[in-house]
Amino acid sequence: MYSTLATPALGSQLHLPTIQKLSNGLTLIVEQTPVEAINLSIWLGIGSSVESESINGIAHFLEHMIFKGTPQIPCGEFERALEARGAVTNAATSQDYTHYYVTAAPQDFAVLAPLQIELLINSSLETEAFERERPVILEEIRRSEDNARRRNFYRFMELAFDQLPYRRQVLGPASVIADLSVEQMRLFHRSWYQPDHMTAVAVGNLPAEQLMSIVADSFEQALSRRDQVYPLASLAETPASRRPEPSFSQIRRLHYADKTLRQARLVMSWRVPGMNDLAQTYALDVIASILGQGRTSRLVRDLREEQQLVDGVVASNMSYRQQGLFSISAQLPAEHLQSVEASIISHISRLQNTPIALAELQRVQTQVANRYIFGSETPSDRAGLYGYYQALAGDISHALSYPASIRAITLEDLQQAAQRYLSPEAYAIMTVVPE
Structure with missing residues (x-):
């Protein structure tokens, strides 16, 4: 029924x-942990x-439609089964993945896991339920x-990307949703x-062999019923791969006014490698x-604590599958926009030209690695990490080795990454002011 892959020796x-x-x-992917709960996460x-x-x-x-039932599970029965056992479920859709999960007590896993899997594989997608859900969307x-x-995020993504689909809204435009059939x-589903687009992760307090058996058998049974739902003669074409x-x-630059704001917003961003080039994302x-x-970070200490130019400032490195965005955003009085942009560029230039102190690097490495480790303690945390990396990178070794990869970054790695990807002369910047 299945072949075994070597567990990463990392x-x-x-x-x-x-x-x-x-x-x-x-x-x-399965793992037994001593916590008295089991999380089943299914990542597409x-x-x-x-x-x-x-x-x-x-x-x-x-x-949304996945939860509307199957020929085997009437609409609402899954939720009633969860509530009766104190279990929880949820789902999320992003640009690069769709994620479903259920968290339950170990003694309930063999009952609830097959229901979650049946919903995914054999969703009825009935016309009446579809039309009822459309106004909700x-x-x-x-x-x-x-x-x-x-609203500001959507506008910025349109500024940051010209062709990649990350510039579009995950929810889609109302005009498209209104015309969907x-x-x-059904064709998209x-x-x-399909199983080859899926990663199922079960983490919790049952033996790994038992977790494996429950999930594998549930998929086999659900797949055996698939053609009884809505047979299709053809499948949608796979989209062409896109280059970064x-x-x-x-x-x-993009500048506009928003009457709902009380303070200005500034977002600066650079195109950087994404999940398809993970080794370049760590620095x-x-x-x-x-x-x-x-x-204690540089921009917070300088712009907020010392100069008091901003109320808040944060930097992030978002790694989508095909490309990433390194962004710096701030909330500030509109009269400080120009000076804050100049200060951020000054800090970028400093990183490019002056290696940081070893002590600062070690402190930050510890912070980044420990945040990751501390966020990996519960069954849902761990299932999320394993599923995310397998679904987007095709390899969970990145999830296992992330702290070590961060600790291996050198002073030279940081300076080279700043020089290569964070140009002081070329970036996207969006500024939004109160109207």
């Missing part, structure tokens, strides 16, 4: 899970980035457009909700922490 403060590749294409390495413009938003819409889109933070959703976009060649993670994560 030094880490995370335990080593068991990984198996089933004959149906599913990647299955697909999200809004695989959509064409004409169906933008269908992946998120489908996430449209209302969610309207609420997101009324949210200043989301249930047949399009049957094309992408080149670094900015000049400063790209950028450390740089983000040096510049703008925590009260």
Whole structure:
């Protein structure tokens, strides 16, 4: 039924899970932990980035529809089964993945896991339920457009990317959602909700062999019933692979007013490597922490504590599958926009030209590695890490070795990353002021 992959022999403060590749294409990861709970996380390495413009938003819409029942499970029965046992479930759709999970007591896992898997594989996607859910999705889109933070994020992503699908909204535009058909959703579901696009992760207090058996058997049984739901003659085409976009060649600016704001916003960003080039992201993670994560970081100490130019400033390194964005954002009085931009560029230049002190590097490395380790303690934390890296990078060794990779970064690595990716003369910047 399945073949076994060697468990990565890597030094880490995370335990080593068991990984198996089933004959149906599913990647299955299990780990026994002493916590009296089990998290089943099912990750699909697909999200809004695989959509064409004409169906933008269908992946998120489908996430809602998955919970509307199957021929075997009437709508609402899954939720009633969870509530009766004190279990919880949720789901999320992003540009690069869709994630479903259920957390339950160990004694309930063998009952609830098959229900979650049946919903994913054999969702009924009935026309009546589809039409009832459409207004819910449209209302969610309207609420997101009324949210200043989301609205600003969408505008910035359109500024940061020219062609990659990350410039589009995960929810999709209302005009597209209004025209989607249930047949399009069935085609999308049957094309992408296949075992070879899925990673199932079970972490909790049952023996690994038992976790493996429950999940593997549940998938086999669900797949055996798949053609009884809505047989399809054809599947959707796989979109062509897209190359990362080149670094900015000049400063790209967007400035506008927003009447809902009381203070100005500034966001600066550089195109950097993403999950497809993970080795290049570690130094950028450390740089983000040096510049703008925590009260002792350089930008927080300089711009907020000493000069008092901003109310808040943070740096982040977002790694999407095809490309990443290194961003610095600030909340500040509008009259300080120009001086804050200049100060940020000064800090970037300093990183490029002056190696940081070894003590500062070691302190930040400890912070970054420990934040990761501390966020890996619960079954849901661990299942999330394993599933995320397997779904997006195809290899959980990155999840296991991340702290060691961060600690291996050298002073030269940081300076070279800053010089290569963070140009003081070429970046995207969005400034938003109160109207």
